[in-house]
Structures are given as C-alpha cells and as structure tokens.
Amino acid sequence: MARTIASRRPEILVVLFLAGYLASLSLQIKRGERTLLGGVALALFSPVLTVFHEAQRFTREGADAYLWQKDAAVRNEALERENLFLKEREKLYESQGEENARLRRLLDIPPPTGFSLVAGRALMRYGEPFGRYLLVSCDTAASVFPNTPVLVPEGLVGKVQGASGGFYRVILTTDPSSAVGVTCQRTQVHGVAVGDGRLMNVRYVTNESDVKEEDVFVTSGEDGVFPPGIPVGTVTSVTDGGDFLKRIVLKPAVSMDSLSWVVMQVRGHA
Amino acid sequence: MRRKWLPAASVIAMALLAQLVLLPLFSHQLNAANGFLALLAVVALKTKREWGVVWGALLGGLSDALFMQRIGFHGISFTILGYFLGWTGGKMVLTGIAAVYLLSLGAVIFDSAAVSALFSLLEHPLAAGAVLPPVAISAAVTPLLAAGMEWVYRAATRRGRV
Numbered sequence: 001m002a003r004t005i006a007s008r009r010p011e012i013l014v015v016l017f018l019a020g021y022l023a024s025l026s027l028q029i030k031r032g033e034r035t036l037l038g039g040v041a042l043a044l045f046s047p048v049l050t051v052f053h054e055a056q057r058f059t060r061e062g063a064d065a066y067l068w069q070k071d072a073a074v075r076n077e078a079l080e081r082e083n084l085f086l087k088e089r090e091k092l093y094e095s096q097g098e099e100n101a102r103l104r105r106l107l108d109i110p111p112p113t114g115f116s117l118v119a120g121r122a123l124m125r126y127g128e129p130f131g132r133y134l135l136v137s138c139d140t141a142a143s144v145f146p147n148t149p150v151l152v153p154e155g156l157v158g159k160v161q162g163a164s165g166g167f168y169r170v171i172l173t174t175d176p177s178s179a180v181g182v183t184c185q186r187t188q189v190h191g192v193a194v195g196d197g198r199l200m201n202v203r204y205v206t207n208e209s210d211v212k213e214e215d216v217f218v219t220s221g222e223d224g225v226f227p228p229g230i231p232v233g234t235v236t237s238v239t240d241g242g243d244f245l246k247r248i249v250l251k252p253a254v255s256m257d258s259l260s261w262v263v264m265q266v267r268g269h270a
Numbered sequence: 271m272r273r274k275w276l277p278a279a280s281v282i283a284m285a286l287l288a289q290l291v292l293l294p295l296f297s298h299q300l301n302a303a304n305g306f307l308a309l310l311a312v313v314a315l316k317t318k319r320e321w322g323v324v325w326g327a328l329l330g331g332l333s334d335a336l337f338m339q340r341i342g343f344h345g346i347s348f349t350i351l352g353y354f355l356g357w358t359g360g361k362m363v364l365t366g367i368a369a370v371y372l373l374s375l376g377a378v379i380f381d382s383a384a385v386s387a388l389f390s391l392l393e394h395p396l397a398a399g400a401v402l403p404p405v406a407i408s409a410a411v412t413p414l415l416a417a418g419m420e421w422v423y424r425a426a427t428r429r430g431r432v
Contacts, residue, residue, distance in 0.1 A: 009320050010318070010319035010320040010322075010323055010353060010356065010357075011325065011353075013320050013353075014350065014353045017323060017326075017327040017345070017346075018346055018349055018350070021327075021330075021331075021341070021342040021344065021345040021346045021349065022342065024341055024342045025341070025342035025343070025346075025347075025388070025392055026392075028340040028341065028342070029340065029392050030394065040300040049335045049336065052289070063410040086299055184347075185297055212387050223292055
C-alpha cells in the first residue's frame with residue numbers, strides 16, 4: 001500500500017492541487033471574492049502581486065517619462081528652429097516696413113504743376129573721386145529726359161544725365177560739375193551752388209549779402225532745370241572773400257550715402 | 271566551483287524580467303505573453319513529475335494572481351502541464367532548444383484552451399473573437415521566451431560548472 005502511494009505520488013499531488021484549485025474557484029465564484037480560500041490565496045500572493053504591480057508601474061512610468069522627455073527635446077528643437085526662422089522673417093518685415101515708409105514719404109512729395117513723379121530705386125553710387133553719380137533703376141513708360149530733377153523728401157539729389165534701358169545716371173549736386181541756382185530761404189539772396197565732392201559752395205554772393213550759418217538754401221528755379229523751392233543744403237560756414245564775394249559752404253540737405261528710393265520730376269503725366 | 275542554483279536563478283530572473291520590464295514596455299497588455307508558463311516549460315522538463323506538479327501549481331497560482339480575477343484557472347492548467355512536462359522530461363531525452371520551443375507552444379495552446387474552457391464553465395461563455403487574438407500573440411511570444419530561457423539555462427549550467 002505504502003509503495004503504491006509512493007509510486008503514485010505525482011498523480012496524488014496533481015489530484016490534490018486540482019482539487020484545491022477547483023475548490024478555491026468554486027468557493028470564489030459561489031460567494032464572491034471574500035472567501036476564506038480565496039482570501040488565503042490572495043494573502044499568499046498579495047506581496048508578490050504588489051511587487052509586480054509596483055515594478056510594472058515603475059517600468060511603465062519610467063519609460064513614459066523618458067519618451068515624454070525625448071519628445072519634449074525634439075519639440076524644443078523644432079520650436080528653436082521656428083523661432084530663428086520667425087526672427088529672421090521679422091527682420092525682413094522690419095526692413096520692408098522701413099522701405100514702405102520711405103516710399104510713402106516719396107509719394108507725399110507734391111509735384112509742381114505740369115510735372116509728375118516717377119519713383120526709382122537708387123542702386124549704387126559711383127564715379128568717385130572724379131565724379132559723383134548715382135545709378136537709378138526705374139521701370140516706367142514715361143519719358144525721362146536728361147536734366148530731369150531727382151529728389152527725395154529731404155531735398156534735391158541731382159539731375160538725370162543719361163539713360164540706358166531702365167537705368168538712369170544721376171549726377172549728384174555734390175559733383176564738381178554740378179551747378180544749381182539757389183536762393184537763401186530767409187533773405188532771398190541768390191547764388192549758384194557748385195559741388196565740391198562732399199559738400200557744396202555757393203558762388204556769386206556778394207560780401208554785403210545777408211547770409212548766416214544755419215541758413216537754408218533752396219532751388220531758385222532760375223536755372224530752368226530745377227523747380228523752385230526744393231531744399232538744397234544748409235550753410236555750415238560763411239566768410240567774406242577778397243574778391244568781394246562770400247565763401248559759403250553748404251551741407252547737402254540729402255545724405256547721399258543712404259539713398260534707397262528717389263523720385264524724378266517728369267514733365268507731363270507719367 | 272559548482273553553483274547549482276545559478277541556472278534556476280537565471281531563468282527565474284529572466285522570467286521576472288520579461289514579465290515585469292519587457293512586456294509592460296512593448297505591450298499594454300500584461301498577458302501578451304506568459305513568462306511563468308515559459309519558466310514552467312523550461313523547469314518542469316528538467317525535474318521529476320512531482321516537482322513539475324509543484325512548480326506548475328505555484329506558477330499557476332502566481333499567474334492567476336497576476337492575470338485573473340480569481341485564483342485557480344491557471345493553477346489547474348499549470349498543474350496538469352507541470353505533470354505532463356515532468357513526465358515528458360523523464361521519458362525523453364531533449365537535447366535541442368527547438369524541442370522546448372515546440373513543447374512550450376503546445377503548453378500555451380493547452381493552457382489557453384483549459385483556461386477558456388474553465389472560464390466558460392464557471393463564469394460565462396467567451397467569444398472566440400475575444401480569445402483568439404491574445405492567444406495568438408501569446409503563442410507567438412511565449413515559446414520564444416521559453417527558448418531564450420532554455421538557452422540561458424544551458425549557458426548558466428556551463429558557467430556553474432566552472
């Protein structure tokens with residue numbers, strides 16, 4: 001008998017475990033979760049179960065946190081790139097805004113009667129040191145002839161000397177070969193402003209004339225080229241000369257170094 | 271130095287690692303594979319029948335505690351599996367990992383069928399559409415896990431003999 005039991009030990013174990021589990025299941029299902037057997041089983045396994053759940057939660061949360069951080073880093077990089085792009089675009093918009101403002105100011109210049117305004121882009125200055133020229137690009141159907149005045153809201157720039165295609169050569173008022181009929185805005189003293197490269201000299205003004213520093217000279221219109229009333233420059237120094245004529249130095253009203261857009265006063269309608 | 275505990279400890283650690291770390295990482299379902307069944311397949315084949323039964327009962331209870339609402343479904347299934355795997359290990363000489371793979375595949379199928387049948391009998395009937403996809407996933411992953419454990423067991427046995 002004892003030998004039979006010993007030889008059948010595995011089968012007996014199987015039967016015992018199966019019976020135990022079946023009893024456990026039956027009791028759990030019949031009475032719900034809070035059965036004695038179920039409670040014992042759960043009490044036996046609950047520490048392991050808790051460790052399992054905690055470890056699983058720790059692993060999952062750690063992985064989620066890592067993925068979230070990685071995702072955040074990727075998004076951060078994308079935002080940095082976008083920020084850089086937007087900053088560059090903002091700079092572009094700022095420069096476009098400034099250009100727009102300049103153009104609006106150009107449009108505010110009232111053309112004299114019988115003239116119309118044609119805007120052109122100032123491309124580059126050239127000709128130094130022998131000349132002072134400005135290359136202007138302008139796509140217009142109007143005829144821009146030589147000697148057409150070129151100006152900006154601040155004052156006179158020069159006059160058109162030649163044209164080729166859509167490009168115009170403008171001789172600046174500071175060119176030594178440029179001469180403009182001018183008059184003092186305060187005392188109406190007349191003279192001729194001749195360029196000296198950087199500044200201008202007003203000639204043919206007698207020593208008796210009333211001209212002081214800070215006086216503004218504007219075009220007189222006597223030369224038949226420039227309409228009257230356009231600012232040409234401000235007196236920076238004035239001295240009496242030995243030939244009965246004053247030595248008057250004018251600082252141009254326009255900064256020739258920072259021209260971007262100019263307008264040309266064209267006779268007739270553009 | 272001979273370290274007998276090393277192979278068993280290695281496969282138990284591997285089962286725990288798979289169940290606790292790998293499965294939660296790659297699947298939101300904890301029971302996408304059963305590391306304890308793989309462990310049973312590896313261990314029971316190397317023990318006598320009675321120890322196979324004990325391992326089966328223990329690991330089955332653990333599986334129930336983890337995966338099921340009630341204790342006993344996997345317990346019954348694993349106990350029977352432990353007996354037959356122990357019997358198989360005693361009767362046959364299994365040299366290849368492929369044998370472990372195939373036996374654990376059969377064990378997964380038997381376990382799924384047994385648990386589904388018990389659940390249908392004792393709780394409520396299960397729709398085949400709800401049972402088959404997880405069983406298919408488990409049948410694909412668990413035997414691989416068992417094969418991996420067998421490889422680790424053999425490697426640890428060799429190392430333990432050093």
